[in-house]
Amino acid sequence: xxxxxxxxxxxxxxxxxxxxxxxxxxxxxxxxxxxxxxxxxxxxxxxxxxxxxxxxxxxxxxxxxxxxxxxxxxxxxxxxxxxxxxxxxxxxxxxxxxxxxxxxxxxxxxxxxxxxxxxxxxxxxxxxxxxxxxxxxxxxxxxxxxxxxxxxxxxxxxxxxxxxxxxxxxxxxxxxxxxxxxxxxxxxxxxxxxxxxxxxxxxxxxxxxxxxxxxxxxxxxxxxxxxxxxxxxxxxxxxxxxxxxxxxxxxxxxxxxxxxxxxxxxxxxxxxxxxxxxxxxxxxxxxxxxx
Amino acid sequence: xxxxxxxxxxxxxxxxxxxxxxxxxxxxxxxxxxxxxxxxxxxxxxxxxxxxxxxxxxxxxxxxxxxxxxxxxxxxxxxxxxxxxxxxxxxxxxxxxxxxxxxxxxxxxxxxxxxxxxxxxxxxxxxxxxxxxxxxxxxxxxxxxxxxxxxxxxxxxxxxxxxxxxxxxxxxxxxxxxxxxxx
Amino acid sequence: xxxxxxxxxxxxxxxxxxxxxxxxxxxxxxxxxxxxxxxxxxxxxxxxxxxxxxxxxxxxxxxxxxxxxxxxxxxxxxxxxxxxxxxxxxxxxxxxxxxxxxxxxxxxxxxxxxxxxxxxxxxxxxxxxxxxxxxxxxxxxxxxxxxxxxxxxxxxxxxxxxxxxxxxxxxxxxxxxxxxxxxxxxxxxxxxxxxxxxxxxxxxxxxxxxxxxxx
Numbered sequence: 077x078x079x080x081x082x083x084x085x086x087x088x089x090x091x092x093x094x095x096x097x098x099x100x101x102x103x104x105x106x107x108x109x110x111x112x113x114x115x116x117x118x119x120x121x122x123x124x125x126x127x128x129x130x131x132x133x134x135x136x137x138x139x140x141x142x143x144x145x146x147x148x149x150x151x152x153x154x155x156x157x158x159x160x161x162x163x164x165x166x167x168x169x170x171x172x173x174x175x176x177x178x179x180x181x182x183x184x185x186x187x188x189x190x191x192x193x194x195x196x197x198x199x200x201x202x203x204x205x206x207x208x209x210x211x212x213x214x215x216x217x218x219x220x221x222x223x224x225x226x227x228x229x230x231x232x233x234x235x236x237x238x239x240x241x242x243x244x245x246x247x248x249x250x251x252x253x254x255x256x257x258x259x260x261x262x263x264x265x266x267x268x269x270x271x272x273x274x275x276x277x278x279x280x281x282x283x284x285x286x287x288x289x290x291x292x293x294x295x296x297x298x299x300x301x302x303x304x305x306x307x308x309x310x311x312x313x314x315x316x317x318x319x320x321x322x323x324x325x326x327x328x329x330x331x332x333x334x335x336x337x338x339x340x341x342x343x344x345x346x347x348x349x350x351x352x353x354x355x356x357x358x359x360x361x362x363x364x365x366x367x
Numbered sequence: 368x369x370x371x372x373x374x375x376x377x378x379x380x381x382x383x384x385x386x387x388x389x390x391x392x393x394x395x396x397x398x399x400x401x402x403x404x405x406x407x408x409x410x411x412x413x414x415x416x417x418x419x420x421x422x423x424x425x426x427x428x429x430x431x432x433x434x435x436x437x438x439x440x441x442x443x444x445x446x447x448x449x450x451x452x453x454x455x456x457x458x459x460x461x462x463x464x465x466x467x468x469x470x471x472x473x474x475x476x477x478x479x480x481x482x483x484x485x486x487x488x489x490x491x492x493x494x495x496x497x498x499x500x501x502x503x504x505x506x507x508x509x510x511x512x513x514x515x516x517x518x519x520x521x522x523x524x525x526x527x528x529x530x531x532x533x534x535x536x537x538x539x540x541x542x543x544x545x546x547x548x549x550x
Numbered sequence: 551x552x553x554x555x556x557x558x559x560x561x562x563x564x565x566x567x568x569x570x571x572x573x574x575x576x577x578x579x580x581x582x583x584x585x586x587x588x589x590x591x592x593x594x595x596x597x598x599x600x601x602x603x604x605x606x607x608x609x610x611x612x613x614x615x616x617x618x619x620x621x622x623x624x625x626x627x628x629x630x631x632x633x634x635x636x637x638x639x640x641x642x643x644x645x646x647x648x649x650x651x652x653x654x655x656x657x658x659x660x661x662x663x664x665x666x667x668x669x670x671x672x673x674x675x676x677x678x679x680x681x682x683x684x685x686x687x688x689x690x691x692x693x694x695x696x697x698x699x700x701x702x703x704x705x706x707x708x709x710x711x712x713x714x715x716x717x718x719x720x721x722x723x724x725x726x727x728x729x730x731x732x733x734x735x736x737x738x739x740x741x742x743x744x745x746x747x748x749x750x751x752x753x754x755x756x757x758x759x760x761x762x763x764x765x
Binding site: 309312313316317319320321322 | 493494495496497498499526
């Protein structure tokens with residue numbers, strides 16, 4: 077036993093020491109060095125390399141994570157993308173960040189385009205569209221925050237913007253999302269609740285629920301003050317009912333009559349103290365002779 | 368001396384592979400019925416039941432002694448069934464994809480009409496959403512109480528009771544009218 | 551009405567105490583609608599509890615035993631089990647001191663190598679769950695998974711082929727909605743036939759979508 081304990085402790089200590097460097101993100105200088113190296117390996121011309129490093133520096137200064145910068149350059153080089161194009165990709169990511177928008181979705185679209193072998197100009201256009209959606213989404217989110225949505229951290233704002241941008245891209249009018257934001261603000265809901273309601277709206281619509289009904293569902297989630305988990309649970313149950321052959325309308329009405337509600341998300345119509353004789357035994361409490 | 372589940376597990380862990388057959392003998396009916404009622408199909412139930420016993424054997428080390436072996440096995444079986452129900456949506460090969468994609472959501476009921484000789488109860492159970500079927504099967508067929516189901520299924524008791532309520536309403540409707548027959 | 555429905559369900563669950571039960575049964579006898587409901591539910595439940603189940607197929611045990619792996623897990627698997635299985639470690643002040651010392655040593659060691667950046671603390675809910683992806687592609691030489699969770703790297707998450715010709719991988723993902731695709735033989739992008747949904751990829755094609763919940 078003592079041996080085993082020592083072993084566990086030693087492993088813990090070794091793991092602690094070995095993994096400590098991994099906790100720290102790649103330092104900006106390392107990232108720039110990596111960019112230079114990659115650019116050289118890719119055989120980019122001197123001017124192109126210089127421009128690329130300058131754009132990488134700019135992106136880092138705007139606060140884009142070093143590993144994201146390095147990953148983008150690496151992927152560009154691996155896929156034999158021209159250095160100028162990679163510089164433009166970095167540029168649009170930096171610009172997104174500069175405007176106070178989350179750069180993640182833009183980088184994501186770029187990574188995807190490069191991986192799929194889409195021509196650089198098309199990737200750039202697609203990334204630009206994502207940025208436009210993010211800007212429109214930020215307007216909606218910030219307006220709701222100014223109207224009284226309980227605003228949280230920058231990270232929560234980013235997530236809400238991301239969720240609204242996905243909904244916009246899926247074709248939801250900005251006005252619909254703004255109204256949900258207004259409602260959430262009026263009811264003094266928290267930012268993540270708004271974000272989750274918008275995510276549910278997009279998820280349900282993506283799964284086939286008519287757009288208007290999805291908007292109503294999100295509004296209902298806000299009105300009933302569902303927790304994030306509560307919304308997730310409702311969503312799952314609706315999908316589940318749908319898979320089993322019930323109509324969206326059925327799922328919609330049924331789930332609104334007696335779902336789980338409350339910020340705790342766990343209370344339901346049957347939430348009660350199990351008083352005397354309350355412990356439920358196996359199966360039902362039916363007596364056979366009542367049949 | 369009686370060979371308890373714990374003893375069998377211990378001996379398996381010490382390398383006695385054959386002794387595992389005690390547990391398979393003892394629990395095969397329980398596991399098979401659970402799988403059958405969840406999946407509604409005997410062949411699938413056999414696969415799920417066998418896979419469950421194999422998974423349990425491979426992960427015997429992660430079995431916590433404070434839990435009952437039967438409860439642990441039940442949750443493994445339930446997970447297998449969930450996996451299979453999930454996978455059931457995708458029994459098409461990649462080549463058929465183009466045909467499949469547009470109509471995916473069009474007729475979810477179809478799979479229920481394929482098996483003609485299923486009993487009515489099973490047909491009704493098949494029509495329940497998976498999560499609802501789970502709670503109903505565990506409660507009224509496997510005979511667990513809500514606290515045990517909560518542990519097995521990883522869902523709160525409150526949520527389970529809501530599901531049980533709705534599931535019974537649906538089932539009652541399906542048995543009375545939905546399938547056009549009285550029980 | 552609502553209260554009565556709740557009481558009815560609790561009665562069916564055997565959760566009422568004697569006096570509640572007595573009271574409820576009287577109420578049921580007095581109210582034809584409630585009575586009809588009670589009998590309907592009771593019939594449903596009895597249909598479940600009295601149902602005749604099929605028996606496990608013959609030779610079930612023999613077949614399981616035949617398929618049981620010959621040997622216990624190989625060494626590396628046992629080692630990984632040992633490393634990642636939760637252990638109960640009893641501790642005392644000396645142990646604590648030892649660990650603190652180790653931590654101190656680690657931080658001094660790292661300080662010498664330059665600034666240490668700490669990762670942003672994740673929210674409590676941001677726990678990852680293992681999510682399975684599978685694909686029937688018997689003719690494929692390799693299948694990879696690329697998506698929003700791995701910067702669309704097409705050679706990073708490789709699926710393994712199972713005995714049945716199915717390709718399979720499990721990936722740790724946090725709650726959320728993820729667009730992804732399979733990459734066959736490093737070249738062909740293929741949607742997942744069992745995806746939760748499909749979504750425009752922004753380049754004129756459609757991605758598969760997987761929703762991950764952490765409840």
